Amino acid sequence: MGVGIEVNKLNAWYGANHTLQDITLHIPANEATALIGPSGCGKSTFVRCLNRMHETNPIAKVTGDVKVGGMDIYSDISAVEVRRRIGMVFQRPNPFPTMSIYDNVASGLRLNGYRNRRVLDEVVERSLTHAALWDEVKHDLKKKSGASLSGGQQQRLCIARALAVDPEVLLMDEPASALDPVSTAKIEDLIFQLKVQYTIVIVTHNMQQAARVAERTGFFLNGKLIEFDSTHKIFTNPSDKRTEDYITGRFG
Amino acid sequence: MATTAQLKSSPWNRRWRWFTNHLASVLAVGSTVLVIAPLVAIFADLVYKGASSLNWNFFTKVPAPVGELGGGMANAIVGSAVLLGIASAMGVPVGIAAGIYLAEYGRGTKLSTLVRFTADVLNGVPSIVMGIAAYALIVAPEKSFSAFAGGVALGIMMIPTVARTTEEMLLMVPHSIREAALGLGVPTWRSMLSITLKTALPGVITGCMLAFARVAGETAPLLFTAFGNGFVSTALNQPIEALPLQIYVYALSPYDEWHRLAWAGSLVLIVLIVVSVALVRYVTSRGVLKGAS
Numbered sequence: 001m002g003v004g005i006e007v008n009k010l011n012a013w014y015g016a017n018h019t020l021q022d023i024t025l026h027i028p029a030n031e032a033t034a035l036i037g038p039s040g041c042g043k044s045t046f047v048r049c050l051n052r053m054h055e056t057n058p059i060a061k062v063t064g065d066v067k068v069g070g071m072d073i074y075s076d077i078s079a080v081e082v083r084r085r086i087g088m089v090f091q092r093p094n095p096f097p098t099m100s101i102y103d104n105v106a107s108g109l110r111l112n113g114y115r116n117r118r119v120l121d122e123v124v125e126r127s128l129t130h131a132a133l134w135d136e137v138k139h140d141l142k143k144k145s146g147a148s149l150s151g152g153q154q155q156r157l158c159i160a161r162a163l164a165v166d167p168e169v170l171l172m173d174e175p176a177s178a179l180d181p182v183s184t185a186k187i188e189d190l191i192f193q194l195k196v197q198y199t200i201v202i203v204t205h206n207m208q209q210a211a212r213v214a215e216r217t218g219f220f221l222n223g224k225l226i227e228f229d230s231t232h233k234i235f236t237n238p239s240d241k242r243t244e245d246y247i248t249g250r251f252g
Numbered sequence: 253m254a255t256t257a258q259l260k261s262s263p264w265n266r267r268w269r270w271f272t273n274h275l276a277s278v279l280a281v282g283s284t285v286l287v288i289a290p291l292v293a294i295f296a297d298l299v300y301k302g303a304s305s306l307n308w309n310f311f312t313k314v315p316a317p318v319g320e321l322g323g324g325m326a327n328a329i330v331g332s333a334v335l336l337g338i339a340s341a342m343g344v345p346v347g348i349a350a351g352i353y354l355a356e357y358g359r360g361t362k363l364s365t366l367v368r369f370t371a372d373v374l375n376g377v378p379s380i381v382m383g384i385a386a387y388a389l390i391v392a393p394e395k396s397f398s399a400f401a402g403g404v405a406l407g408i409m410m411i412p413t414v415a416r417t418t419e420e421m422l423l424m425v426p427h428s429i430r431e432a433a434l435g436l437g438v439p440t441w442r443s444m445l446s447i448t449l450k451t452a453l454p455g456v457i458t459g460c461m462l463a464f465a466r467v468a469g470e471t472a473p474l475l476f477t478a479f480g481n482g483f484v485s486t487a488l489n490q491p492i493e494a495l496p497l498q499i500y501v502y503a504l505s506p507y508d509e510w511h512r513l514a515w516a517g518s519l520v521l522i523v524l525i526v527v528s529v530a531l532v533r534y535v536t537s538r539g540v541l542k543g544a545s
Binding site for chain 1: 428432438447451
Protein backbone atom coordinates (compact mmCIF):
# COMPACT_ATOMS: atom_id res chain seq x y z
CA MET A 1 0.00 0.00 0.00
CA GLY A 2 1.06 3.56 -0.57
CA VAL A 3 2.00 5.92 2.20
CA GLY A 4 1.62 9.65 2.59
CA ILE A 5 4.47 12.14 2.35
CA GLU A 6 4.91 15.09 4.70
CA VAL A 7 7.31 17.75 3.50
CA ASN A 8 8.29 20.44 5.94
CA LYS A 9 10.35 23.55 5.08
CA LEU A 10 12.35 21.85 2.36
CA ASN A 11 15.16 23.92 0.86
CA ALA A 12 17.50 22.76 -1.88
CA TRP A 13 20.51 24.24 -3.62
CA TYR A 14 22.63 23.50 -6.64
CA GLY A 15 25.86 25.27 -5.81
CA ALA A 16 24.82 28.84 -5.02
CA ASN A 17 21.52 28.43 -6.80
CA HIS A 18 18.65 28.24 -4.31
CA THR A 19 16.35 25.99 -6.35
CA LEU A 20 13.74 25.16 -3.71
CA GLN A 21 12.59 27.61 -1.06
CA ASP A 22 10.64 26.57 2.03
CA ILE A 23 8.43 23.96 0.47
CA THR A 24 5.82 22.60 2.85
CA LEU A 25 3.10 20.26 1.68
CA HIS A 26 1.29 17.02 2.41
CA ILE A 27 0.95 14.41 -0.30
CA PRO A 28 -1.82 11.94 0.60
CA ALA A 29 -1.44 8.17 0.25
CA ASN A 30 -2.86 6.29 -2.75
CA GLU A 31 -3.52 9.34 -4.82
CA ALA A 32 -1.78 10.82 -7.81
CA THR A 33 -0.34 14.25 -7.12
CA ALA A 34 0.72 16.35 -10.10
CA LEU A 35 3.38 19.05 -9.98
CA ILE A 36 3.24 21.68 -12.69
CA GLY A 37 5.16 24.84 -13.44
CA PRO A 38 7.46 26.32 -16.07
CA SER A 39 10.89 24.82 -16.82
CA GLY A 40 13.43 25.50 -14.08
CA CYS A 41 10.80 26.15 -11.42
CA GLY A 42 12.16 23.42 -9.16
CA LYS A 43 9.52 20.72 -9.56
CA SER A 44 12.04 18.12 -10.77
CA THR A 45 14.42 19.05 -7.96
CA PHE A 46 11.52 18.63 -5.57
CA VAL A 47 10.76 15.04 -6.58
CA ARG A 48 14.47 14.25 -6.59
CA CYS A 49 14.58 15.38 -2.97
CA LEU A 50 11.80 12.92 -2.15
CA ASN A 51 14.02 9.90 -2.86
CA ARG A 52 17.36 11.55 -2.14
CA MET A 53 18.49 11.48 -5.77
CA HIS A 54 19.17 15.19 -5.46
CA GLU A 55 22.22 14.54 -3.31
CA THR A 56 23.90 12.34 -5.95
CA ASN A 57 25.00 15.61 -7.54
CA PRO A 58 28.15 16.66 -5.69
CA ILE A 59 27.27 20.36 -5.63
CA ALA A 60 23.74 19.78 -4.34
CA LYS A 61 22.59 20.56 -0.81
CA VAL A 62 19.30 20.10 0.98
CA THR A 63 17.73 21.07 4.33
CA GLY A 64 14.35 20.56 5.94
CA ASP A 65 12.56 17.29 6.51
CA VAL A 66 10.65 14.81 4.46
CA LYS A 67 8.61 12.16 6.22
CA VAL A 68 7.40 9.21 4.19
CA GLY A 69 4.90 7.07 6.08
CA GLY A 70 5.99 8.83 9.26
CA MET A 71 9.68 8.05 8.75
CA ASP A 72 12.20 10.85 8.23
CA ILE A 73 14.04 9.82 5.09
CA TYR A 74 16.98 12.12 5.77
CA SER A 75 17.79 10.82 9.24
CA ASP A 76 16.01 7.54 9.99
CA ILE A 77 17.21 5.45 7.04
CA SER A 78 20.02 5.37 4.45
CA ALA A 79 19.71 6.87 0.98
CA VAL A 80 19.91 3.39 -0.57
CA GLU A 81 17.03 2.19 1.61
CA VAL A 82 14.99 5.31 0.75
CA ARG A 83 15.36 4.69 -2.97
CA ARG A 84 14.35 1.09 -2.57
CA ARG A 85 11.07 2.18 -0.99
CA ILE A 86 10.45 5.17 -3.24
CA GLY A 87 10.69 4.21 -6.89
CA MET A 88 11.43 6.67 -9.64
CA VAL A 89 10.63 6.85 -13.34
CA PHE A 90 12.73 9.32 -15.29
CA GLN A 91 11.91 11.67 -18.13
CA ARG A 92 13.77 9.68 -20.76
CA PRO A 93 13.32 5.92 -20.74
CA ASN A 94 16.59 4.49 -19.39
CA PRO A 95 16.53 0.69 -19.54
CA PHE A 96 19.87 -1.03 -18.95
CA PRO A 97 21.09 -1.56 -22.52
CA THR A 98 23.11 -4.71 -21.86
CA MET A 99 20.26 -6.49 -20.12
CA SER A 100 17.34 -8.48 -21.50
CA ILE A 101 13.78 -7.37 -20.79
CA TYR A 102 13.60 -9.95 -18.01
CA ASP A 103 16.91 -8.89 -16.47
CA ASN A 104 15.90 -5.23 -16.59
CA VAL A 105 12.80 -5.90 -14.52
CA ALA A 106 14.64 -8.27 -12.19
CA SER A 107 17.63 -5.93 -11.84
CA GLY A 108 16.45 -4.10 -8.73
CA LEU A 109 16.00 -7.37 -6.84
CA ARG A 110 19.04 -9.11 -8.27
CA LEU A 111 21.40 -6.23 -7.58
CA ASN A 112 20.20 -6.35 -4.00
CA GLY A 113 21.03 -10.01 -3.73
CA TYR A 114 17.80 -11.90 -4.47
CA ARG A 115 18.52 -15.08 -6.39
CA ASN A 116 15.44 -17.29 -6.08
CA ARG A 117 14.41 -18.01 -9.67
CA ARG A 118 10.81 -18.83 -8.95
CA VAL A 119 10.27 -15.64 -7.00
CA LEU A 120 12.03 -13.58 -9.69
CA ASP A 121 9.91 -15.16 -12.46
CA GLU A 122 6.80 -14.29 -10.52
CA VAL A 123 7.87 -10.72 -9.77
CA VAL A 124 8.86 -10.10 -13.40
CA GLU A 125 5.53 -11.32 -14.72
CA ARG A 126 3.54 -9.38 -12.14
CA SER A 127 5.49 -6.16 -12.67
CA LEU A 128 5.25 -6.33 -16.44
CA THR A 129 1.55 -7.09 -16.21
CA HIS A 130 1.12 -4.13 -13.89
CA ALA A 131 2.99 -1.92 -16.31
CA ALA A 132 0.73 -3.16 -19.15
CA LEU A 133 3.68 -4.53 -21.08
CA TRP A 134 3.48 -8.27 -20.41
CA ASP A 135 1.43 -9.20 -23.47
CA GLU A 136 3.72 -7.30 -25.81
CA VAL A 137 6.98 -8.81 -24.59
CA LYS A 138 6.19 -12.18 -22.99
CA HIS A 139 7.71 -14.10 -25.90
CA ASP A 140 10.99 -12.18 -26.00
CA LEU A 141 11.64 -11.79 -22.30
CA LYS A 142 15.13 -13.20 -22.31
CA LYS A 143 15.92 -12.82 -26.00
CA LYS A 144 15.61 -9.10 -26.54
CA SER A 145 17.52 -6.25 -24.98
CA GLY A 146 15.51 -3.64 -23.10
CA ALA A 147 16.96 -1.07 -25.49
CA SER A 148 15.38 -2.80 -28.51
CA LEU A 149 11.84 -1.82 -27.49
CA SER A 150 10.05 1.29 -28.75
CA GLY A 151 10.22 4.46 -26.65
CA GLY A 152 6.80 3.95 -25.10
CA GLN A 153 7.52 0.30 -24.34
CA GLN A 154 10.87 1.26 -22.83
CA GLN A 155 9.15 3.69 -20.50
CA ARG A 156 6.66 1.04 -19.40
CA LEU A 157 9.62 -1.31 -18.94
CA CYS A 158 11.18 1.29 -16.65
CA ILE A 159 7.91 1.51 -14.73
CA ALA A 160 7.86 -2.29 -14.40
CA ARG A 161 11.47 -2.18 -13.21
CA ALA A 162 10.56 0.38 -10.56
CA LEU A 163 7.49 -1.64 -9.47
CA ALA A 164 9.48 -4.87 -9.16
CA VAL A 165 11.19 -3.75 -5.95
CA ASP A 166 7.71 -3.13 -4.49
CA PRO A 167 8.01 0.54 -3.55
CA GLU A 168 5.48 2.46 -1.47
CA VAL A 169 5.71 5.62 -3.53
CA LEU A 170 6.32 6.06 -7.25
CA LEU A 171 7.89 9.32 -8.42
CA MET A 172 7.49 10.13 -12.11
CA ASP A 173 9.54 12.94 -13.58
CA GLU A 174 7.77 13.89 -16.81
CA PRO A 175 7.32 10.23 -17.69
CA ALA A 176 5.50 10.88 -20.95
CA SER A 177 7.23 13.97 -22.28
CA ALA A 178 9.41 11.97 -24.69
CA LEU A 179 6.53 9.81 -25.91
CA ASP A 180 3.91 9.97 -28.65
CA PRO A 181 0.20 10.48 -27.74
CA VAL A 182 -0.68 6.78 -27.91
CA SER A 183 2.10 5.80 -25.51
CA THR A 184 1.23 8.78 -23.34
CA ALA A 185 -2.36 7.58 -23.08
CA LYS A 186 -1.12 4.14 -22.04
CA ILE A 187 1.07 5.63 -19.32
CA GLU A 188 -1.87 7.70 -18.07
CA ASP A 189 -4.14 4.64 -17.94
CA LEU A 190 -1.40 2.98 -16.00
CA ILE A 191 -1.27 5.77 -13.44
CA PHE A 192 -4.99 5.26 -12.80
CA GLN A 193 -4.46 1.60 -12.03
CA LEU A 194 -1.27 2.09 -10.07
CA LYS A 195 -2.62 4.59 -7.59
CA VAL A 196 -4.77 1.87 -6.06
CA GLN A 197 -1.56 0.41 -4.67
CA TYR A 198 0.98 3.21 -4.71
CA THR A 199 1.23 6.87 -3.90
CA ILE A 200 2.15 8.64 -7.11
CA VAL A 201 3.87 11.97 -7.59
CA ILE A 202 4.05 13.05 -11.21
CA VAL A 203 5.88 16.04 -12.63
CA THR A 204 4.41 17.18 -15.90
CA HIS A 205 4.53 20.00 -18.39
CA ASN A 206 1.25 18.90 -19.82
CA MET A 207 -1.58 20.53 -17.91
CA GLN A 208 -4.25 18.36 -19.49
CA GLN A 209 -2.31 15.41 -18.21
CA ALA A 210 -2.30 16.81 -14.70
CA ALA A 211 -6.03 17.45 -14.95
CA ARG A 212 -6.67 13.92 -16.22
CA VAL A 213 -4.66 11.82 -13.80
CA ALA A 214 -4.18 13.71 -10.57
CA GLU A 215 -6.42 14.30 -7.56
CA ARG A 216 -4.18 17.10 -6.34
CA THR A 217 -1.96 19.55 -8.14
CA GLY A 218 0.86 21.77 -6.96
CA PHE A 219 2.03 24.79 -8.90
CA PHE A 220 5.72 25.69 -8.63
CA LEU A 221 7.26 28.98 -9.71
CA ASN A 222 10.86 30.12 -9.25
CA GLY A 223 11.58 27.56 -6.56
CA LYS A 224 8.46 28.26 -4.52
CA LEU A 225 5.29 26.28 -4.14
CA ILE A 226 2.69 28.87 -5.12
CA GLU A 227 -0.43 26.83 -4.68
CA PHE A 228 -1.33 23.28 -3.72
CA ASP A 229 -4.92 22.14 -3.84
CA SER A 230 -7.33 19.72 -5.42
CA THR A 231 -6.78 19.50 -9.16
CA HIS A 232 -10.32 20.63 -9.78
CA LYS A 233 -9.83 23.78 -7.72
CA ILE A 234 -6.46 24.60 -9.32
CA PHE A 235 -7.82 24.35 -12.84
CA THR A 236 -11.21 25.99 -12.32
CA ASN A 237 -10.82 28.47 -9.53
CA PRO A 238 -7.19 29.02 -8.46
CA SER A 239 -6.73 31.31 -5.49
CA ASP A 240 -3.44 32.79 -6.68
CA LYS A 241 -3.23 35.15 -9.63
CA ARG A 242 0.05 33.58 -10.83
CA THR A 243 -1.49 30.11 -10.95
CA GLU A 244 -4.35 31.45 -13.01
CA ASP A 245 -1.95 33.19 -15.39
CA TYR A 246 0.03 30.00 -15.84
CA ILE A 247 -2.85 27.63 -16.47
CA THR A 248 -4.52 30.03 -18.84
CA GLY A 249 -1.28 30.34 -20.77
CA ARG A 250 -0.56 33.99 -20.05
CA PHE A 251 3.06 33.17 -19.19
CA GLY A 252 5.44 30.24 -18.82
CA MET B 253 11.83 35.00 -52.38
CA ALA B 254 13.32 32.25 -54.49
CA THR B 255 11.01 30.96 -57.15
CA THR B 256 10.83 27.30 -58.08
CA ALA B 257 12.81 28.04 -61.20
CA GLN B 258 15.64 29.52 -59.14
CA LEU B 259 15.67 26.59 -56.76
CA LYS B 260 16.18 24.16 -59.62
CA SER B 261 19.89 23.61 -59.99
CA SER B 262 21.66 24.48 -63.18
CA PRO B 263 23.23 21.64 -65.19
CA TRP B 264 26.66 22.97 -64.28
CA ASN B 265 25.76 22.90 -60.58
CA ARG B 266 24.54 19.30 -60.88
CA ARG B 267 27.73 18.22 -62.60
CA TRP B 268 29.83 19.91 -59.90
CA ARG B 269 27.90 18.13 -57.16
CA TRP B 270 28.33 14.80 -58.98
CA PHE B 271 32.06 15.49 -59.16
CA THR B 272 32.58 16.46 -55.51
CA ASN B 273 30.41 13.59 -54.36
CA HIS B 274 32.48 11.05 -56.25
CA LEU B 275 35.72 12.75 -55.28
CA ALA B 276 34.83 12.33 -51.61
CA SER B 277 34.01 8.64 -52.13
CA VAL B 278 37.25 8.02 -54.01
CA LEU B 279 39.28 9.75 -51.28
CA ALA B 280 37.58 7.76 -48.54
CA VAL B 281 38.03 4.41 -50.30
CA GLY B 282 41.61 5.32 -51.24
CA SER B 283 42.50 6.10 -47.63
CA THR B 284 40.96 2.82 -46.50
CA VAL B 285 43.11 0.91 -48.97
CA LEU B 286 46.15 2.86 -47.83
CA VAL B 287 45.49 1.81 -44.23
CA ILE B 288 44.91 -1.85 -45.04
CA ALA B 289 47.69 -2.26 -47.62
CA PRO B 290 50.67 -2.33 -45.23
CA LEU B 291 48.96 -4.89 -43.00
CA VAL B 292 48.17 -7.14 -45.96
CA ALA B 293 51.69 -6.68 -47.35
CA ILE B 294 53.35 -7.59 -44.06
CA PHE B 295 51.13 -10.58 -43.56
CA ALA B 296 51.64 -11.81 -47.13
CA ASP B 297 55.41 -11.44 -46.80
CA LEU B 298 55.36 -13.36 -43.51
CA VAL B 299 53.30 -16.18 -44.97
CA TYR B 300 55.51 -16.28 -48.06
CA LYS B 301 58.80 -16.44 -46.14
CA GLY B 302 57.71 -18.14 -42.95
CA ALA B 303 55.06 -20.70 -43.81
CA SER B 304 57.53 -23.05 -45.50
CA SER B 305 59.48 -23.47 -42.25
CA LEU B 306 56.39 -24.23 -40.23
CA ASN B 307 55.98 -27.86 -39.32
CA TRP B 308 55.15 -29.94 -36.31
CA ASN B 309 58.74 -29.74 -35.07
CA PHE B 310 58.57 -25.95 -34.98
CA PHE B 311 55.94 -26.13 -32.26
CA THR B 312 57.33 -29.10 -30.32
CA LYS B 313 61.12 -28.90 -30.51
CA VAL B 314 63.54 -26.51 -28.87
CA PRO B 315 66.16 -24.76 -31.04
CA ALA B 316 68.80 -27.02 -32.58
CA PRO B 317 72.50 -26.22 -32.12
CA VAL B 318 74.12 -24.14 -34.84
CA GLY B 319 74.83 -26.16 -37.93
CA GLU B 320 72.16 -28.76 -37.29
CA LEU B 321 68.98 -28.57 -39.30
CA GLY B 322 65.53 -28.62 -37.76
CA GLY B 323 64.68 -27.53 -34.27
CA GLY B 324 61.78 -25.28 -33.33
CA MET B 325 60.58 -22.59 -31.01
CA ALA B 326 58.57 -24.53 -28.46
CA ASN B 327 60.52 -22.79 -25.70
CA ALA B 328 59.65 -19.35 -27.07
CA ILE B 329 55.96 -20.13 -27.61
CA VAL B 330 55.56 -21.46 -24.07
CA GLY B 331 57.68 -18.58 -22.75
CA SER B 332 55.59 -15.92 -24.47
CA ALA B 333 52.43 -17.51 -23.10
CA VAL B 334 53.84 -17.45 -19.56
CA LEU B 335 55.09 -13.87 -19.87
CA LEU B 336 51.82 -12.60 -21.32
CA GLY B 337 49.92 -14.49 -18.64
CA ILE B 338 51.87 -12.73 -15.90
CA ALA B 339 51.58 -9.38 -17.68
CA SER B 340 47.79 -9.68 -18.13
CA ALA B 341 47.24 -10.94 -14.60
CA MET B 342 48.95 -7.79 -13.41
CA GLY B 343 48.12 -5.18 -16.04
CA VAL B 344 44.42 -5.88 -16.60
CA PRO B 345 43.08 -5.75 -13.02
CA VAL B 346 45.30 -2.85 -11.96
CA GLY B 347 44.53 -0.96 -15.17
CA ILE B 348 40.78 -1.48 -14.91
CA ALA B 349 40.75 -0.54 -11.23
CA ALA B 350 42.73 2.63 -11.98
CA GLY B 351 40.32 3.44 -14.84
CA ILE B 352 37.35 2.99 -12.51
CA TYR B 353 38.96 5.31 -9.99
CA LEU B 354 39.60 7.95 -12.65
CA ALA B 355 36.10 7.85 -14.10
CA GLU B 356 33.93 7.23 -11.05
CA TYR B 357 35.51 8.08 -7.74
CA GLY B 358 38.30 10.54 -8.36
CA ARG B 359 36.56 12.91 -10.75
CA GLY B 360 38.00 16.39 -10.27
CA THR B 361 40.35 15.43 -7.45
CA LYS B 362 44.07 16.25 -7.47
CA LEU B 363 44.99 12.60 -7.14
CA SER B 364 43.07 11.70 -10.29
CA THR B 365 44.81 14.44 -12.27
CA LEU B 366 48.11 13.05 -11.02
CA VAL B 367 47.16 9.46 -11.91
CA ARG B 368 45.97 10.50 -15.37
CA PHE B 369 49.16 12.45 -16.00
CA THR B 370 51.32 9.57 -14.77
CA ALA B 371 49.48 7.11 -16.99
CA ASP B 372 49.99 9.30 -20.04
CA VAL B 373 53.70 9.72 -19.30
CA LEU B 374 54.07 6.00 -18.61
CA ASN B 375 52.47 5.34 -21.99
CA GLY B 376 55.20 7.36 -23.64
CA VAL B 377 58.14 5.85 -21.79
CA PRO B 378 60.36 3.88 -24.19
CA SER B 379 59.88 0.19 -23.59
CA ILE B 380 63.57 -0.42 -22.97
CA VAL B 381 63.34 1.89 -19.96
CA MET B 382 60.62 -0.43 -18.57
CA GLY B 383 63.15 -3.23 -18.94
CA ILE B 384 65.79 -1.28 -17.04
CA ALA B 385 63.27 -0.49 -14.31
CA ALA B 386 62.28 -4.13 -13.93
CA TYR B 387 65.97 -5.06 -13.99
CA ALA B 388 66.75 -2.65 -11.17
CA LEU B 389 63.68 -3.59 -9.12
CA ILE B 390 63.59 -7.35 -9.53
CA VAL B 391 66.54 -8.80 -11.43
CA ALA B 392 69.30 -7.00 -9.54
CA PRO B 393 68.06 -7.76 -5.99
CA GLU B 394 67.25 -11.37 -6.89
CA LYS B 395 70.54 -11.70 -8.76
CA SER B 396 68.80 -13.68 -11.48
CA PHE B 397 66.98 -13.02 -14.73
CA SER B 398 63.45 -14.34 -14.43
CA ALA B 399 60.12 -14.84 -16.17
CA PHE B 400 58.57 -12.88 -13.33
CA ALA B 401 60.71 -9.81 -14.00
CA GLY B 402 59.83 -9.95 -17.71
CA GLY B 403 56.14 -10.37 -16.97
CA VAL B 404 56.18 -7.41 -14.58
CA ALA B 405 57.91 -5.20 -17.15
CA LEU B 406 55.22 -6.07 -19.72
CA GLY B 407 52.46 -5.76 -17.12
CA ILE B 408 53.50 -2.22 -16.20
CA MET B 409 53.42 -1.35 -19.88
CA MET B 410 49.82 -2.58 -20.12
CA ILE B 411 48.51 -0.52 -17.21
CA PRO B 412 48.31 2.97 -18.80
CA THR B 413 46.55 1.79 -21.95
CA VAL B 414 44.04 -0.29 -20.01
CA ALA B 415 43.45 2.45 -17.43
CA ARG B 416 42.89 5.25 -19.93
CA THR B 417 40.59 3.23 -22.21
CA THR B 418 38.61 1.99 -19.22
CA GLU B 419 38.21 5.58 -18.04
CA GLU B 420 37.04 6.80 -21.43
CA MET B 421 34.64 3.91 -21.91
CA LEU B 422 33.11 4.40 -18.46
CA LEU B 423 32.63 8.10 -19.11
CA MET B 424 30.72 7.21 -22.28
CA VAL B 425 28.07 5.34 -20.29
CA PRO B 426 25.11 7.76 -20.15
CA HIS B 427 24.39 9.40 -16.82
CA SER B 428 20.78 8.27 -17.08
CA ILE B 429 21.85 4.62 -16.78
CA ARG B 430 23.67 5.32 -13.51
CA GLU B 431 20.65 7.24 -12.22
CA ALA B 432 18.39 4.32 -13.10
CA ALA B 433 20.50 2.00 -10.97
CA LEU B 434 20.75 4.42 -8.04
CA GLY B 435 17.01 5.09 -8.28
CA LEU B 436 16.35 1.39 -7.74
CA GLY B 437 18.11 1.51 -4.39
CA VAL B 438 21.27 -0.17 -5.62
CA PRO B 439 24.40 0.72 -3.60
CA THR B 440 26.92 2.82 -5.54
CA TRP B 441 29.64 0.16 -5.69
CA ARG B 442 27.19 -2.42 -6.95
CA SER B 443 25.79 -0.12 -9.61
CA MET B 444 29.37 0.69 -10.61
CA LEU B 445 30.34 -2.95 -11.16
CA SER B 446 27.11 -4.50 -12.37
CA ILE B 447 25.73 -1.65 -14.42
CA THR B 448 28.30 0.96 -15.47
CA LEU B 449 31.26 -1.36 -15.98
CA LYS B 450 29.08 -4.00 -17.61
CA THR B 451 27.68 -1.48 -20.07
CA ALA B 452 31.19 -0.28 -20.91
CA LEU B 453 32.64 -3.79 -21.08
CA PRO B 454 33.03 -4.18 -24.86
CA GLY B 455 35.16 -1.02 -24.98
CA VAL B 456 37.13 -1.99 -21.88
CA ILE B 457 37.92 -5.36 -23.44
CA THR B 458 39.09 -3.66 -26.63
CA GLY B 459 41.49 -1.60 -24.50
CA CYS B 460 42.81 -4.72 -22.81
CA MET B 461 43.31 -6.47 -26.14
CA LEU B 462 45.14 -3.45 -27.56
CA ALA B 463 47.47 -3.43 -24.58
CA PHE B 464 47.91 -7.20 -24.83
CA ALA B 465 48.74 -7.12 -28.54
CA ARG B 466 51.17 -4.29 -27.98
CA VAL B 467 53.23 -5.99 -25.27
CA ALA B 468 53.06 -9.37 -27.00
CA GLY B 469 55.46 -8.04 -29.61
CA GLU B 470 57.83 -6.25 -27.22
CA THR B 471 61.48 -7.26 -27.31
CA ALA B 472 63.31 -4.47 -25.54
CA PRO B 473 61.87 -4.85 -22.02
CA LEU B 474 62.66 -8.57 -22.09
CA LEU B 475 66.32 -8.27 -23.08
CA PHE B 476 67.60 -8.02 -19.53
CA THR B 477 64.61 -9.34 -17.60
CA ALA B 478 63.38 -12.57 -19.18
CA PHE B 479 66.74 -12.82 -20.94
CA GLY B 480 65.95 -15.93 -23.01
CA ASN B 481 66.26 -19.63 -22.43
CA GLY B 482 67.13 -22.40 -24.87
CA PHE B 483 64.86 -24.87 -23.16
CA VAL B 484 61.16 -25.06 -22.40
CA SER B 485 60.64 -23.54 -18.97
CA THR B 486 57.66 -22.44 -16.96
CA ALA B 487 59.54 -21.60 -13.77
CA LEU B 488 58.83 -17.99 -12.79
CA ASN B 489 62.20 -17.49 -11.10
CA GLN B 490 64.22 -18.74 -14.08
CA PRO B 491 65.08 -16.99 -17.34
CA ILE B 492 62.51 -17.66 -20.02
CA GLU B 493 62.38 -17.40 -23.79
CA ALA B 494 59.90 -15.22 -25.69
CA LEU B 495 58.99 -15.18 -29.38
CA PRO B 496 60.12 -11.59 -30.01
CA LEU B 497 63.44 -12.29 -28.25
CA GLN B 498 64.09 -15.40 -30.26
CA ILE B 499 63.13 -13.66 -33.50
CA TYR B 500 65.51 -10.83 -32.62
CA VAL B 501 68.42 -13.21 -31.98
CA TYR B 502 67.71 -15.37 -35.03
CA ALA B 503 67.20 -12.45 -37.39
CA LEU B 504 70.59 -10.97 -36.44
CA SER B 505 72.39 -14.30 -36.82
CA PRO B 506 74.44 -15.11 -39.94
CA TYR B 507 72.71 -18.44 -40.59
CA ASP B 508 70.09 -18.87 -43.34
CA GLU B 509 68.30 -21.62 -41.41
CA TRP B 510 67.86 -19.30 -38.45
CA HIS B 511 66.59 -16.54 -40.73
CA ARG B 512 63.91 -18.88 -41.99
CA LEU B 513 62.96 -19.81 -38.44
CA ALA B 514 62.79 -16.11 -37.53
CA TRP B 515 60.27 -15.57 -40.33
CA ALA B 516 58.25 -18.54 -39.16
CA GLY B 517 58.41 -17.23 -35.58
CA SER B 518 57.10 -13.83 -36.68
CA LEU B 519 54.23 -15.49 -38.49
CA VAL B 520 53.38 -17.55 -35.41
CA LEU B 521 53.54 -14.47 -33.18
CA ILE B 522 51.10 -12.53 -35.35
CA VAL B 523 48.74 -15.48 -35.70
CA LEU B 524 48.82 -16.10 -31.94
CA ILE B 525 47.92 -12.47 -31.25
CA VAL B 526 45.10 -12.50 -33.81
CA VAL B 527 43.76 -15.80 -32.49
CA SER B 528 43.80 -14.72 -28.84
CA VAL B 529 42.12 -11.39 -29.63
CA ALA B 530 39.48 -13.16 -31.74
CA LEU B 531 38.93 -15.73 -29.02
CA VAL B 532 38.39 -13.11 -26.32
CA ARG B 533 36.01 -11.23 -28.64
CA TYR B 534 34.07 -14.40 -29.37
CA VAL B 535 33.78 -15.42 -25.73
CA THR B 536 32.71 -11.96 -24.58
CA SER B 537 30.26 -11.39 -27.41
CA ARG B 538 28.26 -14.49 -26.57
CA GLY B 539 25.11 -13.61 -24.72
CA VAL B 540 24.79 -10.20 -26.34
CA LEU B 541 21.10 -9.67 -26.94
CA LYS B 542 19.08 -8.64 -29.92
CA GLY B 543 18.96 -4.88 -30.18
CA ALA B 544 21.52 -4.24 -27.44
CA SER B 545 23.40 -1.07 -28.17
